Amino acid sequence: MPRAPLPIGTWGAISTWVVQTDDKGQAVKHKSQARFRDHDGRLRPVSAYGTTKTAAERALLKKLQDRAKTNQSGELTAMHKINHLLDLWEKRFEGLVADGKRSPTSLVTYRRALKNYIRPAVGELRIGEASTPRIDTVLSKIKTNAGAPTAKTCRAIISGAMKLAVRYGATSVNPVREVDAIEAKPKNPPRSLTTEEVTLLRKSLAADDRAVQADLPDLVTFMLGTGVRIGEALATVWSEVNLEAGTVEITYTIARIPGELLRKTTKSRAGERVLSLPRWAVAMLRTRHAAGIRLDDPIFADALGGFRDPSNTRRSLRTALSPVGSTARRNLGQSLQTLRRKVCLTRKQVAEALGWPQTKIELIETGRIKVDQQLVADLVKTYNINLEDSPTLQAEIEAAAQPAESDKLAWIRSHALRKTTATALDEAGHTARQIADQLGQAKVSITQDVYLGRRAANPAAAEALEQAFDDPDLL
Template identity: 65%
Template structure:
């Protein structure tokens, strides 16, 4: 009976022999050799050398593993580790990015999730061992530690990797298909600024030194007048704005890519390429900026050197400008709670595990980006084993940080709220969802309706329509 061939990408028994000797007949070089079955199905001898038998065998094993890794692009098996499949999947996604079919920011997000969550949990698991229960358990743990959005991103990555494994013949069914849906808290309803809030906001930004230094008043006005994303607003060049006709072309967005810095790239979909008209109050601001001195090849909202601004930095400046007066006390409280945690020799991960909280919750508390009440603070202080006298001091800080401030009414506003406000104004004016989606640069109308339109306003025409449809004059 014929011997079964070696599986592709594997090798047989290693044989070692003396290759050279010195004058006294002592071995000085060894050759290690094994048969390796390449991706094309042919079995070839592979050799490596070393001063000792062990060194030769070690060098050969490294050579064989490198050869197997190089041939992975042709095929995966159930014995390959998921880490190896991830490398192939990531390379293919990077090719799509290079071809303009995927966004570089998406690749950046995926790489971060792979590095922080997917590889630590599944990297050394073999493809054939990646069952639905195991993957379901991993995704549940990621949700518990990092939250539902990160878990959804990780699930998408794992699904793509396992789908690739199916196409490459390593498995027959994608095990992620049957993984339980990622449930999360009810999504917040879209909220738009009222006319009064818009006036209060613009007045506040004009009188706030931090906002003026960050050039926020004009930028916010531009975003309210156009409904563009913050990255799109920062990518607009003066050459794209026609101040005579009152129109502006939106073609690019600014993103930060790890290892590459700020990048001005085309919008992620064809729907994002659009020309928008400018309201008179927005146009007046642009004309004033242009009259103060501008170059056509520079961004309208440039940094101090005339270059592009980082969207993340602008968002942070907006948060700081809109933070309530009490936010200084809130940040101080966060620093105090961080110091208490460190004195107890606990990491953020330790606290999250002990209290069964997402890791991000600890970070938000310690950076002063979320309000802390007495109940939450008491829970933390118990976990840190803080003495009663120290606890009393910290709880007094909690009360001070929770005190209301006049600008609290603006604290909820984010850069995306301007976009939702523009959409809601157009909706109230009677424009169709398709028209609003085109203005916002969105391909899917359902996204516009579900995420961007504030639906709190009553609809009297609905009452009138129902009355006309079902009114029966013969009934009392």
């Protein structure tokens, strides 16, 4: 009966002999060899060398064990670098984007994470070296340095790549599977604008020349009246509006990818919807329509009549949602702007020196955010000015620090408009499913947890309990 063949990925007996001696006949080099049954079923000799018999055998065992991990299937082995695995994963994701199954903006986000965090941290490791403890350590560092959201993105990418490695046979398990879930600080509860805040916001935008020039008052009105995302609002063209029926069809969104402004289908199939418009939104659209339009023009076009960049629009909206403050605040901003220009510094240079966002300098100089003594002291220090030696500037700061009506809107971000629409529908008695359909969301749970603002008190609940327990014997 013939001998059973070696299983694939195993080896036979190890032989070791002397291959080199010195002038005195002492062995100085040994060779160890064994036959290895490769992934294709063939037996091949594998050799290693060492200065001693033990060293040669140890080197051969390491070589045989590594070769066993490289049980090749397709394009990957355990000995390939993770960078190679990531290249394959990225190529597959590109194919999903081309097929319309994934968003090109997701690809941009993932490429950024790959370049900035994942490849520098694990790219030069071998696939077989990607252990759970090592991946856990890498993700913990990313969370510490870049934040939980970035770490979650990196975890998803690495997990997807290692799943690919499992499918190709380069590893038997996904090491990311046992890594602890990345937890972030609890998000602030959903907050929507009150009726008074909506009125104040619209008045503030209408009185702000820069906001009017950026066409923000009507854009905010449209977003409040529909609950659409900024990209969806900017992608809507006049042919999708029916003023007679008072409806608008949402089918596309605008996304910015490197070197291109892309009008693409909505985030999900749930995003394709027809929305009924409130009368005040229809009135706004009628006014714009009367000024002259073309059916293929966007409702909210840029200066050249084309689609607006959502990133630039968000920036303008962030500035507008930090409304112009009091006269004292604006006067202080002008004084600080004059001091900066005297020392010939740009906003960008000042922001880099302080480690601030550039927009923060702009908001201070336009009187759009509340300041205090310490903030201004840090700012003017870059202009070689000691605040204690400038009583006039200190007086301006004291006046600017007084509360202003616009401070009531300082918390608002663009997504608050969407939450305001959702909460208004909730208070009107619409179901969570109806609100999710309005917002273009597939999961009702996201609508309930993230978009519906919670009221502090519910009078109807008290009334219902009174009726349920209106029994003197229970008191």
